[in-house]
Amino acid sequence: MSTAMQALRVGDNGRILTTEDGKPFFWLGDTAWELFHKLNLEEAELYLRTRAAQSYNVVQAVALAEFEGVTTSNAYGRKPLTFLGDGAADPSQPDTAGEYSYWDHVDAVVRLAAELGIYIALLPTWGDKFNQMWGKGPDIFTPDNAYAYGRWLGDRYKDEPNIVWVLGGDRPLYARRHFEIVNRMAQGLTEGDEGRHLRTFHPNGGISSSLHLHDEPWLDFNMIQSSHDIGERTNYKLVQADYAKLPVKPTFDAEPCYEDIPRSYNADNGYFDEADVRKAAYYAVFAGGFGHTYGHHSVWSMSDGAYASVEFDAPGAFFIMSWQEALHRPGAEQMRHLRKLMESRDLVSRVPNQSLIADNYTGSNYMTATSGPGYGLIYCPNGLPVRAVLSQIPGRHVKASWYCPRTGNATFIGEYDKEDVLSFTPPSRGRGNDWILCLDHE
Numbered sequence: 001m002s003t004a005m006q007a008l009r010v011g012d013n014g015r016i017l018t019t020e021d022g023k024p025f026f027w028l029g030d031t032a033w034e035l036f037h038k039l040n041l042e043e044a045e046l047y048l049r050t051r052a053a054q055s056y057n058v059v060q061a062v063a064l065a066e067f068e069g070v071t072t073s074n075a076y077g078r079k080p081l082t083f084l085g086d087g088a089a090d091p092s093q094p095d096t097a098g099e100y101s102y103w104d105h106v107d108a109v110v111r112l113a114a115e116l117g118i119y120i121a122l123l124p125t126w127g128d129k130f131n132q133m134w135g136k137g138p139d140i141f142t143p144d145n146a147y148a149y150g151r152w153l154g155d156r157y158k159d160e161p162n163i164v165w166v167l168g169g170d171r172p173l174y175a176r177r178h179f180e181i182v183n184r185m186a187q188g189l190t191e192g193d194e195g196r197h198l199r200t201f202h203p204n205g206g207i208s209s210s211l212h213l214h215d216e217p218w219l220d221f222n223m224i225q226s227s228h229d230i231g232e233r234t235n236y237k238l239v240q241a242d243y244a245k246l247p248v249k250p251t252f253d254a255e256p257c258y259e260d261i262p263r264s265y266n267a268d269n270g271y272f273d274e275a276d277v278r279k280a281a282y283y284a285v286f287a288g289g290f291g292h293t294y295g296h297h298s299v300w301s302m303s304d305g306a307y308a309s310v311e312f313d314a315p316g317a318f319f320i321m322s323w324q325e326a327l328h329r330p331g332a333e334q335m336r337h338l339r340k341l342m343e344s345r346d347l348v349s350r351v352p353n354q355s356l357i358a359d360n361y362t363g364s365n366y367m368t369a370t371s372g373p374g375y376g377l378i379y380c381p382n383g384l385p386v387r388a389v390l391s392q393i394p395g396r397h398v399k400a401s402w403y404c405p406r407t408g409n410a411t412f413i414g415e416y417d418k419e420d421v422l423s424f425t426p427p428s429r430g431r432g433n434d435w436i437l438c439l440d441h442e
Contacts, residue, residue, distance in 0.1 A: 005114050007161040008198050010220055014248035016290045016347055017198070017221070024347040027252060027291025028339040029058035029121065030332075031300040036106050037065035038302040040075035044109045047299075050327045052116040055336035059118055060202075060254065060293060062169065063106060063153070064091075064125035067301070067310065068136055078102040081140075089140050091125075092148035103156070114162040121164045121254075123202060124153055124189070127171025130181045135171075143180040150185040154192020161196075165189050166223065168202040173212050186218040202254060205229070210242050214249065221290070225255035226280065228272070230264040232364050233257065233280045236287035243288035243352060252289035256280035259331040260320055261297035267317040274331035275432040278405050281338050282379040282436070286368035288352040294335045298326040330406075337408035341436065346372040356439075358387035358421045376439040377403075383429035386437055391420050395441030402427055403436040415442060 006019040017025045030051050035044060051059065064070050064080055070089045073079050080102040082093035096103050110120050128135030130146070141149075157163050167182050186199055198220040201209035205227030213219045222242045226235035235253050242251035259277045263269035281292045297303075301310070302323045308316020326332070349372050354360070356369040356376045367386060369378045376393050380386050390398050400413040416422060426435040 005117065005119070005161045007196055008119065008164060010198070010250060011348065013348065015250055015288070017250060025057075025291075026339055026342050026347060027058050027293070028056050028335060029060055029254065029291065029293030030056045031255065031258070031293060031295030032059050032302070033062045033123075033126070033300045034065050034067060034069075034302040035059065035061040036063060036102075036109060037067065037069045037072075037074050041105065041108055041112075043075075045112060046324070047327070048109075048113055048116050048118060052118055054333060055339050056294075057118055057339075058121055058164075058291075058293070059113060060121040060123070060166065061109075062123040062126050064129055066126040066128065066135060066169075069126065070129065070138060070140065074102055074105060076100055076102075076105060078105070089138065090145065091129075091140055092145040092152075094149070094152060107156075110157065110160055110162065114160065119162045119164055121166050122157070123166045123169050124150060124185060125169055127169035127202075127204070129169075131171040131174060131178050133171060133174065141181050141185075143177070143184040146181040146185040147188040150188025151192040152188075154189040154194075154197075156192075158193035158196055163193075163197045165197050165199045166202050167199065168209070170202060170204050170225070172204045179212070182213075183216070183218070186216075190218060205255075208238050208242050208251065210245055210249075210251070214245055215247075219249070221249050222251035223254040224251065224284075226253050226257070226284070227255065228257050228261050228263070228265065230269050233276065233283055235280055236283040236366075236368050239284050239287035239289050240352065250290045252291050252293070253280065253284035254293045255295060256284065256293070258295040258297045258300065259329050260326065262318060265318075271320070274329070274334060274406075275434065277331040278334060278434055279381050281335065282381075282405065282434070283368050285338065285342065286352060286370040286377065286379050288370075292335075292338065294332060296323075296326045296329055296332060299323045299332075334406055337403075337405050340408055341377070341403055341405075345375050345377070349373050353392065356389055356392050358389050374441040378437040378439075379434065380426055380437065381434045382431060383426040383433035383435055385423055385425045387421050387423050388437060388439060389420065390416065390418050390422055390439065393418075393439050393441050397442035399440045399442055400424060401438045401440075403438050405434055405436060410438065
């Protein structure tokens, strides 16, 4: 049992997460779907220590992983489930026999994460294990064994405070059977861990968990996958839609475009870079997200080099580097500045506030804004001038500064009387020259 951390809860306002003692929690996540399946303990420690040093406080990982996580062994030659006489894996019988089972390894990684102050957003299974619309599966879940597996998992980790349960796994709820499996697994998790951990759902690309599950009592907060399609980032629209739903539930983008993933999964289109992942992050958070999850294409997959496809059997340009190299990519390093900025302001009463912007742009230049008691923040993705409505900030005077999301440095602009609208020009312009205008009352 890990005792240094507190379990997470939904805040009283229904918009944020907090620790058990009520302290606001800004989720800065990383995507490591194959963490348990592909890395040994030493590699997992390297990964977790690196991310902790970069200010990440959540890691998203899967117990029954996408890359044949049921039928192929982990780094220690162990598989997660017992196989029946007909060769089928049985989710109601996790394989815990012998020394250092698959689940012993998961235990060790979860506890190491806790020592480093990291929560594990734990998916019991990837979605192809209950809806094999694509991927290798195998499709092994029924409502009954989903309940049994969920109850077993919940009981095993009920005393680990750094767990958040994430149902789903990148597959749609297409048929009634899929809904029954997910709901029964959620029931099992809740009964097994005695309701000690939060629960959410990881949807397929371009939607939110709210599409099908917003009214489910077990869904504590919404999770968006804005995905990796070519084109401008518009994930703020998904966040805005969730923010407007009743009953009120927290929401955030848990899978925006990954750094260095081919646009629309085709290397001929080029790759998303640090400018794209920053834009997705500030767009989503300023639109009302309680946090954000970053991802890198080689890290989620734990790729050991450059490969042509997810088969990892030929060199190519689909994955372009190893996970170890990818840990220090620019976007990965720069996410800490988002957390620093948000934690420097009041999180409890913060709201999305587009009325801070007098005249917005469209498309790639669209700006998002957020405000709280005595402050306002405006994200300018390409460094174009912003006309700010200073009357939105309380007090007689406003202090203005530019915050750089690439460095985390703030530059004081000046102190201004409360005019209704005032124009501010960022220090630089063009793609990759994004800035945050910070307005604070005197």
